[in-house]
Amino acid sequence: MRWLLVLFCLSFTAVSQASAVGTYDGKVIEKVLVLKSAHQLQLINDGKPLKTYRISLGKGAKKGPKLIEGDKRTPEGFYWIDWRKTSQNYYLSMHISYPNISDAARARREGVEPGGMIMIHGTPDTEENPEQLFHTLDWTDGCIAMRNVDMREVWNLVPDGTMIEIRP
Numbered sequence: 001m002r003w004l005l006v007l008f009c010l011s012f013t014a015v016s017q018a019s020a021v022g023t024y025d026g027k028v029i030e031k032v033l034v035l036k037s038a039h040q041l042q043l044i045n046d047g048k049p050l051k052t053y054r055i056s057l058g059k060g061a062k063k064g065p066k067l068i069e070g071d072k073r074t075p076e077g078f079y080w081i082d083w084r085k086t087s088q089n090y091y092l093s094m095h096i097s098y099p100n101i102s103d104a105a106r107a108r109r110e111g112v113e114p115g116g117m118i119m120i121h122g123t124p125d126t127e128e129n130p131e132q133l134f135h136t137l138d139w140t141d142g143c144i145a146m147r148n149v150d151m152r153e154v155w156n157l158v159p160d161g162t163m164i165e166i167r168p
Contacts, residue, residue: 091122
């Protein structure tokens with residue numbers, strides 16, 4: 001009887017993992033690639049971009065990777081999309097697993113806090129601050145921001161557990 005329960009649990013796990021695979025145009029999204037210098041977020045399959053979006057970054061984006069809490073820089077390295085939430089201020093938000101082991105070790109060596117709560121998120125859209133004001137500026141505190149229509153699409157295409165690589 002226990003083996004039947006184990007088999008059921010394994011089957012359920014396999015089915016739930018299979019349904020958590022993101023696809024675009026019939027192709028699996030293997031990772032998210034952020035190219036800070038080009039202000040692009042790309043959905044990648046087989047090393048090639050399937051879809052590209054324009055993004056805004058942290059106010060300190062041109063100064064290199066995130067080094068310390070409050071530096072307003074967007075991190076660089078390999079991370080995971082690990083959870084998501086709706087946001088009253090930023091529409092939809094997907095959390096990036098910053099700091100990774102390397103970031104945390106560097107911060108410890110230097111005796112600083114690495115920061116956290118780095119997200120891919122939408123853009124404020126109010127009467128006094130319409131979305132268009134933000135679209136071409138680097139305005140975040142280190143997050144990756146997108147137009148809300150693009151954020152909705154990425155939210156629907158990219159499941160939690162997807163790798164994200166952020167390059168200079």
